[in-house]
Amino acid sequence: MHPIVDRFIQGQLPEPMAMALAGGALPVPAPDLLAALAHAILKETPYADRAIGALEALPESVLAGVVLTPVDPPSGLQIILCHRKEPALLEAALLNPALTAEIVEASIPSMPGSVLEIVLNNQVLWMQRPRILDLLEEHPEGEYVIKRRVNEFRFEVLRLVPEEVKQERLEIIDEVEAGHLDRAWAELPLPKEKTREEEEAEAESEELAAERRLLAQKPLLDEEGNEINLTLTQRIARLRTNQKIILALKGGKEERTILIREANRLIQVNVIRNGRITEGEIAYIAQMRTVNEEVLRIISNTREWMKKYTITKNLVMNPRTPLPIAMTHFKRLLESDMKLLVKDRNVPEILRREAKRLVEGKAQGRG
Structure with a gap:
């Protein structure tokens, strides 16, 4: 020097x-x-x-x-x-x-947001000083993707799991082993922050949100009219979005019945992609007015399900079903159900008009 x-x-x-x-x-x-x-x-x-x-x-x-x-x-x-x-x-x-990690930790609050990703990509530094991740998350110029990756690294790399999460995890494993919870609960990942796609998937119209709030005030029933275990409902409510998505794909009947009521499109879609779902559940979902249109489209495009008359009828009679789908399948309805469709003012006018024309045409043919 x-x-x-x-x-x-x-x-x-x-x-x-x-x-x-x-x-x-x-x-x-x-x-x-x-x-x-x-x-x-x-x-x-x-x-x-x-x-x-x-x-x-x-x-x-x-x-x-x-x-x-x-x-x-x-x-x-x-x-x-x-x-x-x-x-x-x-x-x-x-x-x-x-x-050094010490220098990075001391400097982050003064850095512009444009260089934060360089710090995040240097795992050697923040593994030495985990406080660096906290500072990146708190940075006022930190973009959404930075904060999402910070949370991923906390759980996946550093295994920094809050004590309450650890305790709840142990409780879940105990209940699974005791046979009180579906085995799928044992495979749930650690909770993460919502991704942007997950947040967007939860957006819903004011009308659907109001209907969902109304349903929440009633006892939760499955498609057979049996009341769902309240403890299970409360436990699912505490899950993060990524956990609910996986549980929807792998969980049992009660879990599917609860999760199909979630506003998140990804959760609903994974419910009907669950390999254990029954045709009875699909028929029940097909008539629900709070499901995302994508769910109804998937049902309508699955040939095996659409062979069942109850599923076809529920899909056509559901006001949430996209009009092209309803128009494609309404002719399969029995005459008694067709007459009900004509009187149903919740479905689109054009669908009722076409149903009426078909009913009148059949009546004239019999005459």
């Missing part, structure tokens, strides 16, 4: 020279100047403000040349990360071999 910088760090440099050095006015090599400025700023010396001004005034090209090789001492990287905003310069500093 340059003798002048060494004396400055040791506190042995006369004040006029120290002021000049902190202001960047002495002819010392750029790496040594960076070390002097870092000492002045991070040690909160009387020259700190002057040193910050000098650092901000240094050309980007000068600092870029310094960070191309390992910076010694690495504290110079911290003041660059905290007081400079050029993305290319910050990226070079974050990729410098001398960078």
Whole structure:
């Protein structure tokens, strides 16, 4: 290190020279100047403000040349990360071999959002200092994808599971082993934050939301009229979206009956893709007015299900069924059900009109 910088760090440099050095006015090599400025700023010396001004005034090209090789001492990287905003310069500093987890942790609050992903991708650093993940999540300029990946890393890499989650997990395993819960519960992953797709899938119209609230006030019944276990209902309500999606795909009859009432499209779709679902459940779902249209489309496109008259009838009579689907299948209805369709003011007018025309045509043919 340059003798002048060494004396400055040791506190042995006369004040006029120290002021000049902190202001960047002495002819010392750029790496040594960076070390002097870092000492002045991070040690909160009387020259700190002057040193910050000098650092901000240094050309980007000068600092870029310094960070191309390992910076010694690495504290110079911290003041660059905290007081400079050029993305290319910050990226070079974050990729410098001398960078430490302590420096990253201290610098994140000052970094612009554009470079946070570089920090997130350096697993070595945040595995040493998990607090880095918290700071990334709290950063005001952090994008949604950053915060989602932070949560994934917490659970999948660091296994940082909250104590209450651990306890609930043990309770679930105990209940599965005791035969009180379907085996699928034992395979649920740890909870995660909702993805953007999951959030969008939960959007629903005000009309459907009102109908769902009304249904929530009534006892929860399955398609045979049996009341669902309240404890199971409460347990499912505590699950995160990704857990509900997996439970919908693998769970038993009671779980499917509860989950098909969820607003989330992905959960509903996975319920009817469950390999254990019965035709009776499909018939029940086909007449539900709170299911997503995609669920009804999947039912209508499954030939084996549509061979069952009850499923076809429920699908046609459901006001939620897309009109093209209802128009395709309504002619299969029995005459008695066709007459009911004609009188049903909840279904589209064009469907009732076509049903009426068909009924009248058959009546004339008999005459």
